[in-house]
Amino acid sequence: MDIVNVDYSTKIPNNVGLTEDRRILRALESWHPGYLDWWMDMGPEGFQESLVYLRTAVSVDPKGWAKFDYVRMPEYRWGILLAPQEEGRKVNFGQHLGEPAWQDVPGEYRAMLRRLIVIQGDTEPASVEQQRHLGTTAPSLYDMRNLFQVNVEEGRHLWAMVYLLHKYFGRDGRDEADDLLRRRSGSEDAPRMLGAFNEATPDWLSFFMFTFFTDRDGKMQLESLAQSGFDPLSRTCRFMLTEEAHHMFVGETGVGRTVQRTCEAMKAAGIADPFDTEKVRALGVIDLPTIQKKLNLHYTLSLDLFGSEVSTNAANAYNAGLKGRFMETKIEDDHRLEASNYPVLKMVDGAVKLIDEPALTALNMRLRDDYTADCAKGVERWNKIIEKTGVPFRLALPHVAFHRQIGEFRNVKARPTGEVIDGATWEREKDNWLPSKSDGDFIVELMKPVVEPGEFASWIASPKVGIDNKPGDFEYVKIAA
Numbered sequence: 001m002d003i004v005n006v007d008y009s010t011k012i013p014n015n016v017g018l019t020e021d022r023r024i025l026r027a028l029e030s031w032h033p034g035y036l037d038w039w040m041d042m043g044p045e046g047f048q049e050s051l052v053y054l055r056t057a058v059s060v061d062p063k064g065w066a067k068f069d070y071v072r073m074p075e076y077r078w079g080i081l082l083a084p085q086e087e088g089r090k091v092n093f094g095q096h097l098g099e100p101a102w103q104d105v106p107g108e109y110r111a112m113l114r115r116l117i118v119i120q121g122d123t124e125p126a127s128v129e130q131q132r133h134l135g136t137t138a139p140s141l142y143d144m145r146n147l148f149q150v151n152v153e154e155g156r157h158l159w160a161m162v163y164l165l166h167k168y169f170g171r172d173g174r175d176e177a178d179d180l181l182r183r184r185s186g187s188e189d190a191p192r193m194l195g196a197f198n199e200a201t202p203d204w205l206s207f208f209m210f211t212f213f214t215d216r217d218g219k220m221q222l223e224s225l226a227q228s229g230f231d232p233l234s235r236t237c238r239f240m241l242t243e244e245a246h247h248m249f250v251g252e253t254g255v256g257r258t259v260q261r262t263c264e265a266m267k268a269a270g271i272a273d274p275f276d277t278e279k280v281r282a283l284g285v286i287d288l289p290t291i292q293k294k295l296n297l298h299y300t301l302s303l304d305l306f307g308s309e310v311s312t313n314a315a316n317a318y319n320a321g322l323k324g325r326f327m328e329t330k331i332e333d334d335h336r337l338e339a340s341n342y343p344v345l346k347m348v349d350g351a352v353k354l355i356d357e358p359a360l361t362a363l364n365m366r367l368r369d370d371y372t373a374d375c376a377k378g379v380e381r382w383n384k385i386i387e388k389t390g391v392p393f394r395l396a397l398p399h400v401a402f403h404r405q406i407g408e409f410r411n412v413k414a415r416p417t418g419e420v421i422d423g424a425t426w427e428r429e430k431d432n433w434l435p436s437k438s439d440g441d442f443i444v445e446l447m448k449p450v451v452e453p454g455e456f457a458s459w460i461a462s463p464k465v466g467i468d469n470k471p472g473d474f475e476y477v478k479i480a481a
């Protein structure tokens with residue numbers, strides 16, 4: 001069968017030959033009803049009957065892989081899509097460097113690989129759960145549609161990991177696939193596996209920050225798994241990355257449009273001081289210092305997702321050829337890392353210092369550094385928007401020692417500048433750095449739904465172009481009465 005085009009003749013669209021793979025087709029078909037129950041329970045609340053202008057993948061060819069149409073979300077064709085197999089692909093790092101990439105799971109790495117897949121899989125439905133209440137306060141139909149697009153694609157990413165579990169891990173893979181539908185974001189007894197995926201997403205600014213910062217962690221993880229010597233994992237991650245790009249677009253433009261609207265409203269009202277929050281808020285926009293606080297929160301929660309800076313798990317996964325570095329094949333070194341070092345930020349005698357560690361155990365730190373560099377570029381693009389309006393304010397990433405719960409700095413209190421402080425100072429000043437209860441209340445108050453085609457809430461600018469080049473007043477969601 002053609003692996004570029006997707007077979008829509010089965011209940012589960014796919015380019016992995018499911019029709020000829022009856023055992024896996026049956027396994028997935030028996031998982032499907034539980035997935036739909038989960039989607040109805042935990043998916044976008046109040047919009048399951050609405051027609052949403054969504055894109056669906058119809059091929060894995062980078063050109064023209066998607067088609068757009070109105071779909072009720074529960075009828076979205078969640079499929080199994082892998083990037084085409086590359087002839088002669090090799091293991092590109094670790095102790096198996098140069099061996100042919102594996103088409104089956106190497107027995108010795110079964111548990112490690114399953115764990116990597118389950119952790120990735122767990123994040124996908126978690127974000128849908130976190131975002132399920134946002135539809136009712138969408139600032140426009142355009143934004144509502146983007147939210148739902150992200151949600152159905154996270155659902156598809158869950159399918160991607162569940163396929164690998166069913167196909168390659170037998171009985172325990174099936175159990176893990178069931179557990180992915182059992183855990184719930186924020187639940188007491190069965191929480192999602194990673195911290196940031198148990199936090200609430202209470203408003204649309206949080207959603208945009210989440211898709212900018214937390215989906216970008218997802219991108220970095222997928223990039224490293226796309227390097228995997230286990231070829232089916234690599235191929236599935238490569239296709240997921242094409243979808244992930246839209247999630248980060250939603251985040252970056254969402255924050256960008258919020259910032260732009262704030263600055264434009266300030267200019268129009270003749271407010272020069274960005275810290276005059278009361279006056280700025282009275283304009284029905286979100287003041288820039290509060291946007292900075294939201295940025296601080298979501299960036300630091302996302303940094304925690306990289307795990308401990310120094311980690312033997314990361315070293316083992318690399319040695320085994322299962323999880324590589326960002327852009328592994330573009331890096332010029334031995335791809336074994338047996339003798340090299342990497343500088344790691346650590347607490348030494350109460351001060352933050354760079355210390356050389358063996359590169360192999362410092363892989364989480366390296367990936368986090370690559371992530372920070374990627375985030376910083378986006379922040380600079382936001383600053384360009386502010387600069388153009390002439391408002392004297394700059395957004396910035398806080399220091400990695402600030403507000404951490406995992407790794408070197410978890411027991412440290414630090415200012416956003418990285419300066420270490422005592423607990424009393426932290427308690428006194430933290431509301432200047434992280435969203436306070438009253439900041440949250442203000443934003444929630446502002447989140448009034450706007451459902452007229454082409455209209456936008458007071459706090460956000462309209463986008464430069466529509467989705468699928470649609471005109472400004474396009475009805476992206478036909479809300480069911």
Ligand SMILES: [Fe+2]
Nearest residue numbers: 124154157218
């Ligand atoms: Fe995802």
Ligand SMILES: [Fe+2]
Nearest residue numbers: 215218244247
């Ligand atoms: Fe995503």
